[in-house]
Amino acid sequence: METNRSSPPVRLRSLDALRGxxxxxxxxxxxxxxxxxxxxxxxxxxxxxxxxxxxSWDGLRAYDLIFPIFVFVSGVAIPYALKNKQDRGISRKKLTIQTFKRVAILILLGLLYNGLLDFKGDQTRFASVLGTIGIAYGTAALVFLFTRSFRARCLWTGGILLAVAALQLLVPVPGHGAGQFTPDGIINAWIDQQWLPGHLYGGSFDPEGWLCAFSAGFLALLGCLCGEQLRNRAVPQFKSVIQLLLGGGLLISLGALCWHLGYPPIKAAWTSSFNLLAGGIAMILLGIFHLGIDFKPRPDWSLPLQIVGMNPLTIYLICRIVPMASVSGFFFGGVGRLSSTWEPVVLALGILVVEFILLVFLYRKRIFLRI
Incomplete structure (x- = not known):
C-alpha cells in the first residue's frame, strides 16, 4: 500500500464521479x-x-445497491489499470502477484475495520465489505489477465451467475432441502457455518460470506466488460451509452423475471437475481454518468464527485477511525442547537462538510491512497 503524491494518470472521469x-x-x-x-x-x-x-431479507431498496455498485465500479477500472500496466511492459506474472497482494491487503484492512485489534477470539468477524471487494476484484482481475478474448470473459461472467444460481436453487442443504431462500435454509448459510470461522454477522450466515464474495465477482466482471468496451474507444461515443442503457435494461428485465418466477433478489445472500437487478442499474448509471461527463472537455459539475471518488478507501477508513459525529458536533453543534428541530439535519450536513473539506485538501495535495 502506498500514498501517491504524483499527479494521477488520465482517468475516466465518469468512473471517478460514479464512485464518488x-x-x-x-x-x-x-x-x-x-x-x-x-x-x-x-x-x-x-x-x-x-x-x-x-x-429485512428479500426485495430491493436503493440502500441495497450501494455496495454492489461499488463492486461494479471496481471492475470497470480493471481494464484501465491493468492494460495500462501491460502496455508499459509489466509482465502478467508480476501483475498476478500484485493482484493477490491487493486482495490480501483488502482482506486485512477488512479485518482491522471489523475490530481485529480488539482480540475477541472466536467473536472476531472474518468476513467484511473490504474483503468481499478484494475477492470480487481479484476474481475479475485474474480472469482479465488469463483470458485471451472479450468473448471468453463474457463466458466467465455468465458462468459465475449461473453457478451461483445452480448452488442456491438446486443443491440440497442438510435439514432444509434445495431452493430454500430463508436465512437458515439458503446454501450460503450452510457454507458459512462449515467453512467461515469466527462470528457470522447474520447469525446463521454472513452477508459477506464465501458464496457472497464469489457471487460479487459477477458484478466486478460485468464492470470489467463495460470498462473494456469504453477503453477500446479512443473518444466517447454515443454507441457506448446506448449499449450501457440497453444492456442494463436487459439485465433488469431478466432479474425481474427471475423474481417473478420465485428466485427473489436477496442482497444478504447475493442471489443471481439480485446481481442481475443491481448490475443492470449499475450499467444504466454508468451510461448516464458517461454521457453527462465524458462527452464534455472539462470536469464541470462532476468535479466534487470526482474528488470523493478518487480517495474512497481513505475516507472509508477515516470514517471508521475518527468519530465524525463528534467532529461535526464540535464545529456545528451551536448552530444545530439554534436550529431547534433541524439540529439532526445540521449535524448530518456538518459531517459531510468536514469530510469533503478533508478530501479537497488531499486532492489539492495530490495525495491518493493506492493499494
Missing part, C-alpha cells in the same frame, strides 16, 4: 436524508428515507 456518488451515500448522505425525512415528515422524503435502509 456511491461513496457519498456510505459516508453520510444516507444519514442526512434520514434526518430530513424525520424532521420534515414530507411524503417524498419519508419514502426516500425508507429507501436508506436495507430490506
Amino acid at each position: 456518488f456511491d461513496m457519498l451515500w456510505i459516508i453520510g448522505l444516507d444519514t442526512l436524508f434520514r434526518a430530513l425525512a424525520h424532521t420534515t415528515n414530507h411524503p417524498a422524503l419519508v419514502w426516500w428515507g425508507k429507501q436508506m435502509h436495507h430490506v
Whole structure:
C-alpha cells in the first residue's frame, strides 16, 4: 500500500464521479436524508428515507445497491489499470502477484475495520465489505489477465451467475432441502457455518460470506466488460451509452423475471437475481454518468464527485477511525442547537462538510491512497 503524491494518470472521469456518488451515500448522505425525512415528515422524503435502509431479507431498496455498485465500479477500472500496466511492459506474472497482494491487503484492512485489534477470539468477524471487494476484484482481475478474448470473459461472467444460481436453487442443504431462500435454509448459510470461522454477522450466515464474495465477482466482471468496451474507444461515443442503457435494461428485465418466477433478489445472500437487478442499474448509471461527463472537455459539475471518488478507501477508513459525529458536533453543534428541530439535519450536513473539506485538501495535495 502506498500514498501517491504524483499527479494521477488520465482517468475516466465518469468512473471517478460514479464512485464518488456511491461513496457519498456510505459516508453520510444516507444519514442526512434520514434526518430530513424525520424532521420534515414530507411524503417524498419519508419514502426516500425508507429507501436508506436495507430490506429485512428479500426485495430491493436503493440502500441495497450501494455496495454492489461499488463492486461494479471496481471492475470497470480493471481494464484501465491493468492494460495500462501491460502496455508499459509489466509482465502478467508480476501483475498476478500484485493482484493477490491487493486482495490480501483488502482482506486485512477488512479485518482491522471489523475490530481485529480488539482480540475477541472466536467473536472476531472474518468476513467484511473490504474483503468481499478484494475477492470480487481479484476474481475479475485474474480472469482479465488469463483470458485471451472479450468473448471468453463474457463466458466467465455468465458462468459465475449461473453457478451461483445452480448452488442456491438446486443443491440440497442438510435439514432444509434445495431452493430454500430463508436465512437458515439458503446454501450460503450452510457454507458459512462449515467453512467461515469466527462470528457470522447474520447469525446463521454472513452477508459477506464465501458464496457472497464469489457471487460479487459477477458484478466486478460485468464492470470489467463495460470498462473494456469504453477503453477500446479512443473518444466517447454515443454507441457506448446506448449499449450501457440497453444492456442494463436487459439485465433488469431478466432479474425481474427471475423474481417473478420465485428466485427473489436477496442482497444478504447475493442471489443471481439480485446481481442481475443491481448490475443492470449499475450499467444504466454508468451510461448516464458517461454521457453527462465524458462527452464534455472539462470536469464541470462532476468535479466534487470526482474528488470523493478518487480517495474512497481513505475516507472509508477515516470514517471508521475518527468519530465524525463528534467532529461535526464540535464545529456545528451551536448552530444545530439554534436550529431547534433541524439540529439532526445540521449535524448530518456538518459531517459531510468536514469530510469533503478533508478530501479537497488531499486532492489539492495530490495525495491518493493506492493499494
